[in-house]
Amino acid sequence: xxxxxxxxxxxxxxxxxxxxxxxxxxxxxxxxxxxxxxxxxxxxxxxxxxxxxxxxxxxxxxxxxxxxxxxxxxxxxxxxxxxxxxxxxxxxxxxxxxxxxxxxxxxxxxxxxxxxxxxxxxxxxxxxxxxxxxxxxxxxxxxxxxxxxxxxxxxxxxxxxxxxxxxxxxxxxxxxxxxxxxxxxxxxxxxxxxxxxxxxxxxxxxxxxxxxxxxxxxxxxxxxxxxxxxxxxxxxxxxxxxxxxxxxxxxxxxxxxxxxxxxxxxxxxxxxxxxxxxxxxxxxxxxxxxxxxxxxxxxxxxxxxxxxxxxxxxxxxxxxxxxxxxxxxxxxxxxxxxxxxxxxxxxxxxxxxxxxxxxxxxxxxxxxxxxxxxxxxxxxxxxxxxxxxxxxxxxxxxxxxxxxxxxxxxxxxxxx
DNA sequence: TCTGGGGTCCTAGGACCC
DNA sequence: TCTGGGGTCCTAGGACCC
Numbered sequence: 500x501x502x503x504x505x506x507x508x509x510x511x512x513x514x515x516x517x518x519x520x521x522x523x524x525x526x527x528x529x530x531x532x533x534x535x536x537x538x539x540x541x542x543x544x545x546x547x548x549x550x551x552x553x554x555x556x557x558x559x560x561x562x563x564x565x566x567x568x569x570x571x572x573x574x575x576x577x578x579x580x581x582x583x584x585x586x587x588x589x590x591x592x593x594x595x596x597x598x599x600x601x602x603x604x605x606x607x608x609x610x611x612x613x614x615x616x617x618x619x620x621x622x623x624x625x626x627x628x629x630x631x632x633x634x635x636x637x638x639x640x641x642x643x644x645x646x647x648x649x650x651x652x653x654x655x656x657x658x659x660x661x662x663x664x665x666x667x668x669x670x671x672x673x674x675x676x677x678x679x680x681x682x683x684x685x686x687x688x689x690x691x692x693x694x695x696x697x698x699x700x701x702x703x704x705x706x707x708x709x710x711x712x713x714x715x716x717x718x719x720x721x722x723x724x725x726x727x728x729x730x731x732x733x734x735x736x737x738x739x740x741x742x743x744x745x746x747x748x749x750x751x752x753x754x755x756x757x758x759x760x761x762x763x764x765x766x767x768x769x770x771x772x773x774x775x776x777x778x779x780x781x782x783x784x785x786x787x788x789x790x791x792x793x794x795x796x797x798x799x800x801x802x803x804x805x806x807x808x809x810x811x812x813x814x815x816x817x818x819x820x821x822x823x824x825x826x827x828x829x830x831x832x833x834x835x836x837x838x839x840x841x842x843x844x845x846x847x848x849x850x851x852x853x854x855x856x857x858x859x860x861x862x863x864x865x866x867x868x869x870x871x872x873x874x875x876x877x878x879x880x881x882x883x884x885x886x887x888x889x890x891x892x893x894x895x896x897x898x899x900x901x902x903x904x905x906x907x908x909x910x911x912x913x914x915x
Numbered sequence: 916t917c918t919g920g921g922g923t924c925c926t927a928g929g930a931c932c933c
Numbered sequence: 934t935c936t937g938g939g940g941t942c943c944t945a946g947g948a949c950c951c
Contacts, residue, residue: 541917
């Protein structure tokens with residue numbers, strides 16, 4: 500089996516640690532959590548400091564779930580600050596490896612294939628990991644943790660399972676650790692790739708730790724769970740053929756937006772929200788010079804109703820036109836919506852493609868098409884320069900609009 | 916006193932075509 | 934009277950991740 504030196508580095512309690520660093524506090528002795536208190540007690544905690552974790556506060560829970568006797572600082576999320584830190588850290592990685600050997604997995608987790616650098620640096624994978632982590636600490640004040648493995652999977656699992664409690668926050672697993680460490684993982688959902696549902700199915704088969712997956716041969720899983728079943732068996736045996744260098748190219752396959760509304764909406768004020776979301780998505784398409792030809796629209800009612808619907812529509816021609824996207828959404832909305840309290844809206848654009856040429860619809864006047872796209876370009880240019888709130892449609896000034904608030908968010912959380 | 920948000924990949928069934 | 938089958942696209946839904 501191929502043996503490489505893969506580092507999987509993540510930033511410990513990333514958002515919470517950034518907030519501590521910015522305040523000159525130590526996350527290991529400060530009870531701080533990141534959450535938006537303006538969303539009420541049901542707000543999600545996005546991150547908590549190691550100290551709070553120690554006291555039993557889960558890293559992703561709700562504010563009202565935190566035991567009353569625990570005192571803490573609450574920091575509203577500042578997403579663009581975290582992005583700034585993240586970029587800084589990615590640049591540190593790039594001081595050590597070339598971009599082909601780096602795979603940024605999420606805002607706070609990256610894989611580095613350092614195999615070909617060890618001779619050059621005259622270092623072991625562990626000492627190089629330590630050097631990179633020290634550099635991060637020195638330049639940003641943040642503590643990181645690292646899993647090291649002969650492939651990406653084992654590096655990731657070493658990170659998840661062992662690095663947080665090991666010395667220097669570094670855990671290295673080799674193929675020899677499969678039996679002693681990988682196979683001992685229990686409950687099953689602690690393993691990357693196994694969630695609650697899969698765990699239950701495996702439990703029903705009498706499988707309670709990773710090693711017990713070998714109770715049945717690979718073909719059993721293939722028949723029962725398809726491709727994912729096969730992958731499950733390979734992962735349970737520490738086998739992973741994926742390469743850091745081949746993961747680099749990640750182009751978005753879909754653009755989506757969803758929001759849980761701050762209060763219940765109805766048949767009449769929901770279209771405004773849909774309009775705003777379509778507008779934001781169309782803008783994203785135009786900024787990236789992309790088109791979509793598959794539009795999904797989903798809606799969920801308030802908890803007391805607890806039902807939802809999702810439908811999608813494939814277009815005959817790719818588009819990035821806000822009104823076309825809106826019309827498709829409204830079509831689905833009007834066809835399926837019931838007069839019940841509405842609480843969540845989801846819109847996703849699939850089949851994203853590069854926009855190479857303008858496909859003119861014969862039934863539309865060419866002039867109108869051109870005028871529209873010119874107008875859109877201008878709107879894009881202005882909002883790029885002055886921020887998204889510089890130009891808003893008149894409807895956005897209406898009482899039920901959420902766009903102003905959302906323009907100050909990134910991934911649904913406050914930017915500033 | 917209660918609702919996070921943005922993604923990816925896979926499967927199954929139906930429609931349609933040849 | 935009488936089971937076709939393979940390929941591909943579309944839609945819906947499920948599961949997982951950070």
